[in-house]
Amino acid sequence: MAKNENGKADIVPADNAEVTGTSVVAPDAFTNPGLPPHRPRITDLDPKAAKRAERVVYGLFYFSIAASVFAVWAYMFVPIEPENVHSVRMNTLYLGLGIAFSLLAIGIAAVHWGKALMADKEAIDHRHPVRGSEETRARAVEIFRESDEESGFSRRTLIRNGLIGALIAFPLPAIALFRGLAPMDVDPNNELKHTMWKKGLRLTRDPQGTPIKASDLTIGSAFQVIPEGLVDLPEHEMLNAKAKAAVLLVRLKKEDLNWTSKERESWSYDGIVAYSKICTHVGCPVALYEQQTHHLLCPCHQSQFDIANECAVIFGPAARPLPQLPITVDDEGYLIAQSDFTEPVGPSFWERAK
Known part of the structure; x- marks a missing residue:
């Protein structure tokens, strides 16, 4: 028997044995006891x-x-x-x-x-290849x-x-x-089509409620916007109104804006456009603006919208572009709404015709 450097004997297993801890166990040292006797219920x-x-x-x-x-x-x-x-x-x-x-x-x-x-x-399941024979x-x-x-x-x-x-x-x-998440006594499609915005209502900063002049926006700037008078509402009414009327205001170079319809050309002012902040996927707030690409990103499910092309969907699960708020300026140079949104805001519910 060989000894190691500490003077202790080394354990050398036989050719047909296995080392288990510090003991040598031959394969045939124990017999398979099999399954226990079946006990009927x-x-x-x-x-x-x-x-x-x-x-x-x-x-x-x-x-x-x-x-x-x-x-x-x-x-x-x-x-x-x-x-x-x-x-x-x-x-x-x-x-x-x-x-x-x-x-x-x-x-x-x-x-x-x-x-x-x-x-x-009792039964034994034998392993077999993933794809079995026809038998x-x-x-x-x-x-x-x-x-x-x-x-x-x-x-x-x-x-x-x-x-x-x-x-x-x-x-x-x-x-x-x-x-129950949607109003029970109204048509959700119609409820989300109408917001607090109306003709002549000024665009104000969120959350201060201060009016915004067109000259306040520089190329590439983005403001979160709410309707004038929203902050004066009772808290529960304010939150409900803001959930539908929140808007992102962005200024681009006029030549960077691409319009597919003549009507939309008059919905902006000197490169300033306003789009709903409510994602058309499941209603998360769209708030991440990439100045160089003119892309808006929804942080919830990564839907991306192209502001330069009518906020069209360019990536992600959103089903339709962000609704645009028509805007212009009043006699004092403040940005105002031309009307309410012309289509429902928020997610594309299953009962809504896209």
């Missing part, structure tokens, strides 16, 4: 127990459906009174309980289904059939229908919540 032995488990599973699925419907009902009909915090808490509580019980019931039912009713047998592919189809038979998905119709119904009902509260 009570639902495998007692048909009545299996029937009870089945009732529990589909009962939970139908309970999930009822909880989803309850969440939608709570969102729509539990009243929220102005300046009443308790009513807000109750609405939120009922809505949260409905969604929570809906998802919880699906999870418990799925686990109980798998543990009590699906086929219970393997045919066997895969057969396995799906066997899985369907073992799970009872096709045979246990109440469980199957309950699962399908629960999965269909569960997203309903989310749909109701997202729909």
Whole structure:
């Protein structure tokens, strides 16, 4: 036996052995114990127990459906009174309980289904190449059939229908919540078409509310703009109005502006153009201006708009150009709006015709 420099014996494994820590273990030192004896479940032995488990599973699925419907009902009909915090808490509580019980019931039912009713047998999955032979592919189809038979998905119709119904009902509260983001008593398309801007209204700096003269803008400068009088509104009205009326004001060289329609040539003044700050993708504020390229960048999803070409979309998921606010100057040289936007501002909702 060889010794190392510390005077201790080195362990030299045999040709057919492996070193494990400081011990030498031969490959045949242990035998494979195999799988433990199969222990049948009570639902495998007692048909009545299996029937009870089945009732529990589909009962939970139908309970999930009822909880989803309850969440939608709570969102729509539990009243929220102005300046009443308790009513807000109750609405939120009922809505949260409905969604929570809906998802919880699906999870418990799925686990109980798998543990009590699906086929219970031990198996070994052997690895194989990703692309199998035709025989393997045919066997895969057969396995799906066997899985369907073992799970009872096709045979246990109440469980199957309950699962399908629960999965269909569960997203309903989310749909109701997202729909509630838009006004319920008006047409969203028409609501976003009209803002606070009107003929003769001055453009003012955000957030000070001071009027802007055309001479205040130099080539390449960009101002965030709000309508005159916006800052004098009550806070909740101001925020709602600003969310639709916010504008980015930019001055370019007149020769850099390219117009595809004659009408738009009169919407600018001496190279000064005004476009909505609300991205037409999902409504994020478009605020990053690249002076050299004349591009506007939305920081949320990287949509880019070309100010020199009517704010056309040149990159990203936005579906349409930023709406332009027609502007001119009054007798005192202050920039004013010629009218409101001529098209809806904000994201292109699914119910809006592009």
